Amino acid sequence: MNTTSPETSDITQDLLARAKQVFLNTYPLWPIVPDRGEGCYLFDIEGRKYLDFAAGIAVASLGHAHPAIIQASAEQMEKFIICPATYVTRPRVECAEFLADRCHLDQVFFCNSGAEAVEGAMKLARKAAYDRKGPQAHEIICFRQSFHGRTYGALSLTEKRLHHPFFEPYLPGIHFAIFNDLDSVRALISDKTAAIFIEPVQGEGGVRPADPDFLKGLRALADEHGAMLVFDEVQVGMGRMGTLFAYEHFGVEPDIICLAKGLGGGFPVGAFLARRDVAAHFTEGTHGTTFGGNPLATHVAHAVLRELTRPGFLDHVQEMAKLLREGLETLRHETNEIVDVRGVGLLIGIETVYDIRDLLTTAQKNGLLATQAGSGQTFRLTPPLIVGPAEIAESLDILRRTFAELRARG
Numbered sequence: 001m002n003t004t005s006p007e008t009s010d011i012t013q014d015l016l017a018r019a020k021q022v023f024l025n026t027y028p029l030w031p032i033v034p035d036r037g038e039g040c041y042l043f044d045i046e047g048r049k050y051l052d053f054a055a056g057i058a059v060a061s062l063g064h065a066h067p068a069i070i071q072a073s074a075e076q077m078e079k080f081i082i083c084p085a086t087y088v089t090r091p092r093v094e095c096a097e098f099l100a101d102r103c104h105l106d107q108v109f110f111c112n113s114g115a116e117a118v119e120g121a122m123k124l125a126r127k128a129a130y131d132r133k134g135p136q137a138h139e140i141i142c143f144r145q146s147f148h149g150r151t152y153g154a155l156s157l158t159e160k161r162l163h164h165p166f167f168e169p170y171l172p173g174i175h176f177a178i179f180n181d182l183d184s185v186r187a188l189i190s191d192k193t194a195a196i197f198i199e200p201v202q203g204e205g206g207v208r209p210a211d212p213d214f215l216k217g218l219r220a221l222a223d224e225h226g227a228m229l230v231f232d233e234v235q236v237g238m239g240r241m242g243t244l245f246a247y248e249h250f251g252v253e254p255d256i257i258c259l260a261k262g263l264g265g266g267f268p269v270g271a272f273l274a275r276r277d278v279a280a281h282f283t284e285g286t287h288g289t290t291f292g293g294n295p296l297a298t299h300v301a302h303a304v305l306r307e308l309t310r311p312g313f314l315d316h317v318q319e320m321a322k323l324l325r326e327g328l329e330t331l332r333h334e335t336n337e338i339v340d341v342r343g344v345g346l347l348i349g350i351e352t353v354y355d356i357r358d359l360l361t362t363a364q365k366n367g368l369l370a371t372q373a374g375s376g377q378t379f380r381l382t383p384p385l386i387v388g389p390a391e392i393a394e395s396l397d398i399l400r401r402t403f404a405e406l407r408a409r410g
């Protein structure tokens, strides 16, 4: 993927070469350099236009350069953007109230990323288990194909670590059950279990939705063993399922929810939320942050939340999800090159007969940005939630052309 396309100019090639010199080599680099965005479109430094159905990997829910984000950030920038977390600010209180008013959970801790939200939730779940059941109750159950982030705690819950022995030792007491297999959880859960962590739709694991009955079963098992049920909604929350919180779509209420990505619409902000009786296990000095909950991040997140909850917005997400899904199913029947279409709302994964890198590169050349879910063969579409019917039709046209091109190559 580190190759440059023939049309790539000296400016792009120069930046790519410099990037290779100064960045740690943790990512393969695409041969385009994004420069600005507008709604569902990104423009690269060469002036080429792309329909952005990656959206920062399910982050830019309001698209690029949304007026509400511009206004909220400018407003707060002019006032002040930081103070110690020991000071209450209006944006932090209002944003937390807005979230708590719209779900069954009561208290919020703001941080800066998804991994941090998971770390905080792990600490809270373990503290609650320690207080309620004793020090032996530190175990956590998570799932195969899971992804929860790259810090040590979150990574300890992430299946990929099983293939990365060079980072060992990970946190002890973590067990991997099989996604959508309640018996595998039953076999692992005990009074030593502090929590079950699950993504209601596994994102990096290949866009795999949980069965609602499986989540109900987890709720019952967690209750039976006095363990916390934690939903990692970092990728799936904040409107992407067509409901503000992902749990609403599945009809199962977790004890703790982790958020990030879409919460700030692109501005780095994360959070975890808990019921009051659970949150009470964190006391002064048990957790903290320098940047988390800063006035700028929370003012922007509040503005994003207001947009996501405008009357009709989430209905629009559901309609667009249906349209995209139907279009992909039509394409699947037309060409026989799509093997599977899955997902919920505007988080869609497709499996095709083509190599994922070829598919991504060709779609990109034809003007459509998407992502690979994890390291598998799943082509993932996570358009901005403001996407309209015309952009969905355009994405399907590009995919149709892309398949034709790949087919012709043989």
Ligand SMILES: Cc1ncc(COP(=O)(O)O)c(C=O)c1O
Pocket (backbone or CB within 6 Å): 113, 114, 115, 116, 118, 147, 148, 149, 150, 199, 203, 204, 232, 233, 234, 235, 260, 261
């Ligand atoms: C489900 C889930 N949890 C946690 C994370 C980690 O988020 P971040 O990259 O903001 O640390 C991600 C990121 O993709 C995610 O998809």
